[in-house]
Amino acid sequence: DGGITQSPKYLFRKEGQNVTLSCEQNLNHDAMYWYRQDPGQGLRLIYYSQIVNDFQKGDIAEGYSVSREKKESFPLTVTSAQKNPTAFYLCASSNGPRLEQYFGPGTRLTVT
């Protein structure tokens, strides 16, 4: 089955630690995205990548980093510089401009 996988589903970390969230897709999509969702709110774009070895900052990139070394993978690192990292993180991919994005199941990160 084609789709997007995110792991783990739940993640707990202590304040001051970096943590990496996994996102893998087997849809052969060029573009991939990371969003953050806070309770009762919509999604906000963190980073996006339109092609391998290239990525750009979204609206709330501070405190986050990404890499895109393979077409299938777009991991997100939440660094200790992120002031309020507890949130639900969603990865998405699409096959081109103005086309629909397909979302993974999300990772819920809790930092205490």
Added chain:
Amino acid sequence: GNSVTQMEGPVTLSEEAFLTINCTYTATGYPSLFWYVQYPGEGLQLLLKATKADDKGSNKGFEATYRKETTSFHLEKGSVQVSDSAVYFCAPISGGYNKLIFGAGTRLAVHP
């Protein structure tokens, strides 16, 4: 700037009632328009889409028509079910990098 406005929730309906969730947007050019649905604790699923003026998107009994003159994309369903209870997001896509614009979403609760 680009934005989307959805009716505030929660919207509470009885099973088999008619549903309308209003959505208006501001965006540069002529965006593609999407409705996504999010069930509790899950990622977003694409519900329907429309890519140009007067297009009607439909899926699972839901419909929405791209109204360029009113910049609207209202979601409708003739007879809701308990299983339709979820949060619904209207999201235009705009900009050179395929950015989805999200509002806060509308929570729908359907009671038997």
